[in-house]
Amino acid sequence: MTDTDYQAVLEExxxxxxxxxxxxxxxxxxxxxxDVDPRRFGMxxxDVDGQVYGVGDWGEPFSTQSITKVFTxxxxxxxxxxxxxxxxxREPSGNPFNSLVQLEYENGIPRNPxxxxxxLVVTDRLLGMTGDARGALLEFLRAESGNEAVDFAPHxxxxxxxxxxxxxxxxxxxxxxxxxxxxxxxxxxxxxxxCSIEMSCGDLAxxxxxLARHGLRADGSRLxxxxxxxxxxxxxxTCGTYDAAGNFAYRVGLPGKSGIGGGIIAVLPGxxxxxxxxxxxxxxxxxxxxxxxxxxxxxxxxxxxF
Ligand code: GLU
Numbered sequence: 001m002t003d004t005d006y007q008a009v010l011e012e013x014x015x016x017x018x019x020x021x022x023x024x025x026x027x028x029x030x031x032x033x034x035d036v037d038p039r040r041f042g043m044x045x046x047d048v049d050g051q052v053y054g055v056g057d058w059g060e061p062f063s064t065q066s067i068t069k070v071f072t073x074x075x076x077x078x079x080x081x082x083x084x085x086x087x088x089x090r091e092p093s094g095n096p097f098n099s100l101v102q103l104e105y106e107n108g109i110p111r112n113p114x115x116x117x118x119x120l121v122v123t124d125r126l127l128g129m130t131g132d133a134r135g136a137l138l139e140f141l142r143a144e145s146g147n148e149a150v151d152f153a154p155h156x157x158x159x160x161x162x163x164x165x166x167x168x169x170x171x172x173x174x175x176x177x178x179x180x181x182x183x184x185x186x187x188x189x190x191x192x193x194x195c196s197i198e199m200s201c202g203d204l205a206x207x208x209x210x211l212a213r214h215g216l217r218a219d220g221s222r223l224x225x226x227x228x229x230x231x232x233x234x235x236x237x238t239c240g241t242y243d244a245a246g247n248f249a250y251r252v253g254l255p256g257k258s259g260i261g262g263g264i265i266a267v268l269p270g271x272x273x274x275x276x277x278x279x280x281x282x283x284x285x286x287x288x289x290x291x292x293x294x295x296x297x298x299x300x301x302x303x304x305x306f
Contacts, residue, residue: 002271004301006045010055012300014043017292024280024288027260032159033063033279036262041278041289043297046205048213048271054202061198062277063156065259068194069119070240072137074210074232076122078223079129087125087179088118092239092246096285098166100173108177112239114257117170123194124180124187133190138197144210144218145203156196164188195259204265204275211236211255211267233267237305241291244284251295253304262287266294268303 021041027033042057076084093111095102103110103117110118126133134152142150160167171184180187199207210217211233215224224232236255241248241264248256254274256266262279264287274297278289298304 002301002303004303006047006053006272009297009300010043010045010053013293013296014041014055016296017289020289020292021278022280022289024282026262026279027281027285030156030159030163030260032153032156033261036062036279038278038280040262041293042201043274043276043293044201044205045272045274046202046209048209050206050209050218052202052206057277058201060277061200061203062263062279063153063195063259063261064197064199064204064263065195065261066114066119067204067257067259067261067263067265068137068197069114069122070208070211070232070236070257070265071140072119072122072126072133072194073113073235074224075136075140076126076129077228077232079126081125081129084113084122084125088113088121090235090239092243094243096243098170100166100169103170103173108174108179110174112235114235114239116167117174120167120171120187120191121174121179123191124182127187127190128181134193137194141197141199141203141207144207145199146206146218147199147203150197150199150203152193153196153198156198157193160192160195161188164192167191201263201275201277204263205273208265208267208273208275212269212271212273214269230269233269236267241286242284244282244286248286248291251291253298253306254294255305256294258286258290260285262290264290264294269305271303
C-alpha cells in the first residue's frame, strides 16, 4: 500500500489545475450534452478497500458516455464472451472514435472495444448473452457503486437516438459484414441507453474498483480473472482516450477511459481507481482539466504503472 494522504493530494491537484477548468468545449453533437456548465470540476479516488476521497463536484452526477464501454467489455468477458476477440481487435485505431473509414478497409472488424464500432459489437454480444445489455450494466454499476440512484437519463438517450446516424451507419455496416448477431435497432437502443447513464466521480471510482482489485468485485466475488483485469487495463492504456491515448499514457501513465461527457476513469492497479470530471473537451474529446488533473496526480504522488 501507500502512505499517500489522498485527500491532501486531491486538494493540491484541484488548486494546481484550477486555471485549466473551463478550457475546451463541452461536446456539441448531442444537444442534451451541450448545455452543461464547462466550469464544473470534480475528482474522486476510491482505494482498493472502498475508502473514497473527493474534491470539487465529485458527488455530482454527469453523463458517463463512453466510460461505460469499459464496464460492458468487462461484463461481456465475465459472461464468457472470450470469442469476442475474433470480432473486435485490441489495437489503437489512430482514428476518431466514430470513424467509418477504417472499418470498411478492415472488413467490419473494429480495431478495439473502445471506439464506437467496437463498443457496438460488445453491446451486441452482451445483449445476446444477457437478453438485456443495458439492464445488466445498470445493475452492475448500482451494485459496485452502492448507489441505487444511479440511472439512465432518458432525454440523453433520446437525443442520441435522434442524432445517431453515424452510430447507425457503423452498426449497419458491421451487420453487412456479418458482425452483428442481434437486430441493429435493438443494439443501437441498448447502446444509446448505456451511454446515457449518469454517475458521479465517486460512483464511478467505486464502480471501477474491480480493475484495481485484479478482477474482484466490491463484495469480494470474482468478476474477471486477474489476467483478464490486466487485459482490460492494457486496452484502456492503449485505446481508452480516443486518438490521444499515446499522449495520455505519456502524461498520466495510467490506464484510462474518457467519455465525451467530460469524465475520465483511471486505474492504479493494486491501489485505487480515480475518476475526474470537467466538461470542457480538447480537440480529441478528452477533458482538458481532467487530463491535467490526472497528470498532476501522478506527478505529485509518483504513483503510476511505470
Ligand atoms: N454516445 C456517444 C456516441 O456514441 C459516446 C461518445 C463518447 O463518449 O465517446 O457517439
